[in-house]
Amino acid sequence: MxxxxxxxxxxxxxxxxxxxxxxxxxxxxxxxxxxxxxxxxxxxxxxxxxxxxxxxxxxxxxxxxxxxxxxxxxxxxxxxxxxxxxxxxxxxxxxxxxxxxxxxxxxxxxxxxxxxxxxxxxxxxxxxxxxxxxxxxxxxxxxxxxxxxxxxxxxxxxxxxxxxxxxxxxxxxxxxxxxxxxLVLFLRRPGSQSQFSVPLWSRQPATDPIRAAVAAIHADPGARHTIPDLADRAGLSPRHLQRRFTAELGVPPATYVERVRVEAARRALAESADPVETVARRLGFGTAETLRRAFHRRVGVAPTDYRDRFRAAIPH
CATH class of the missing domain: 3.40.50.880 (Class I glutamine amidotransferase (GATase) domain)
Structure with a gap:
């Protein structure tokens, strides 16, 4: 004992x-x-x-x-x-x-x-x-x-x-x-997994233009979310959008987009049987390798390892 x-x-x-x-x-x-x-x-x-x-x-x-x-x-x-x-x-x-x-x-x-x-x-x-x-x-x-x-x-x-x-x-x-x-703890998390999800790490936008840009990102993480695209949705110039977005959210637009996409990929990997390549394309990463690098950077594990740990609840 x-x-x-x-x-x-x-x-x-x-x-x-x-x-x-x-x-x-x-x-x-x-x-x-x-x-x-x-x-x-x-x-x-x-x-x-x-x-x-x-x-x-x-x-x-x-x-x-x-x-x-x-x-x-x-x-x-x-x-x-x-x-x-x-x-x-x-x-x-x-x-x-x-x-x-x-x-x-x-x-x-x-x-x-x-x-x-x-x-x-x-x-x-x-x-x-x-x-x-x-x-x-x-x-x-x-x-x-x-x-x-x-x-x-x-x-x-x-x-x-x-x-x-x-x-x-x-x-x-x-x-x-x-x-x-x-103990019904079917989602066994590795220690390297982040304790932050989008609602925790993200500040809330303070103005309507940035709220519009953020809403567009969450509505469709896989869509085009370049600086010009987000600036159009916010009704701002690209330079003004980048400055205000970073000031209000605490991170640049590209970083925010990547974090939202990684969160969406985590859900997709845990809740579906779609191949990693399909998840990557659908969520705007383009290739499985790009998703893998972003996953390692944000979550600390490979997408396949994450799926192995988190898909225990999905009927086979």
Whole structure:
């Protein structure tokens, strides 16, 4: 039995605990423990009370195989708890793996465990993390990152993806797939997949001309969306369109178009059996190779690998 210890505190995010906990319990072969500053009831940020079987004063830090620090708004107070930080450092020293879910990365960083490492956290905390921990190579695009024996993940459900990856490392791909099926997690996401979808990474246009251009892109991602084409739809000159689009959306038109097309390609690959070449032509990439390069750039995996992971729900 490999001991997985979840570190919680008042104000933790309940899904950061219960999601990964269920993954390990379903896989079998793991002893899952919950530890808190003190044993007993610990209230999550949502108000859900959870019983911590151990406090940091009574659970020896040795014998921990995997330490997982959960996230939540309460981390802002927890990372200043010297007893909690001390126990975390001692437990992490002997652990085979150390991980955080969501803003739990702030506690690992406060304990000095992320210094000089790549890490991620929930996208909404990116600016705060960069400001407070410039010694960490933060990347808030992937849903989880592994740097040696240190794992960090984005928020809430991404913790389940991280736990599934750990189960796959320990028990193999077949067991991880079985756990995903049991928990109806048929979309097993690789860590390199972006935690951003169009509604998250995109600002909203502020003016009617740019709204018209953006609406045209989303209505038909595969259509011609050159600067002159978008300028015609917006009623602006090409130069004015490019300047205002970038100012309002935060990215140039060509980058925005590519991101929308990649999002559309992800849906097409997961929801249809169309060949990659057909998807590429229909969505404006022209060739499968152009789609492959854009997919690697935006998603971190090849289109065929993405389809292999995400088409599990499609009847054959």
């Amino acid at each position: 490999q001991r997985v210890v979840f570190l919680v505190y008042p104000g933790f995010q309940s899904l950061d605990l219960t999601g990964p906990f269920e993954v390990f319990q379903t896989a079998g072969g793991y002893e899952c423990l919950v530890v808190a500053p003190a044993a007993g009831p610990v209230r999550a940020g949502s108000g859900l009370p959870v019983h911590a079987g151990h406090g940091v004063a009574d659970l020896p830090p040795d014998g921990v195989d995997t330490l997982i620090v959960v996230g939540g708004d309460g981390v802002d107070a927890a990372r200043h708890d010297t007893a909690l930080l001390g126990w975390t450092v001692r437990a992490a020293t002997g652990a085979r793996r150390v991980a955080s879910v969501c803003s739990g990365a702030f506690l690992l960083a406060a304990a000095g465990l992320l210094t000089g490492r790549r890490a991620t956290t929930h996208w909404s905390r990116e600016e705060q993390f960069r400001r407070e921990h410039p010694d960490v190579a933060l990347d808030c695009d992937p849903i989880f990152i592994r740097d040696g024996r240190i794992w960090t993940s984005a928020g809430v459900t991404a913790g389940m993806d991280l736990a599934l990856a750990m189960v796959e490392e320990d028990r193999g791909r077949d067991v991880a797939h079985a756990v995903a099926r049991e």
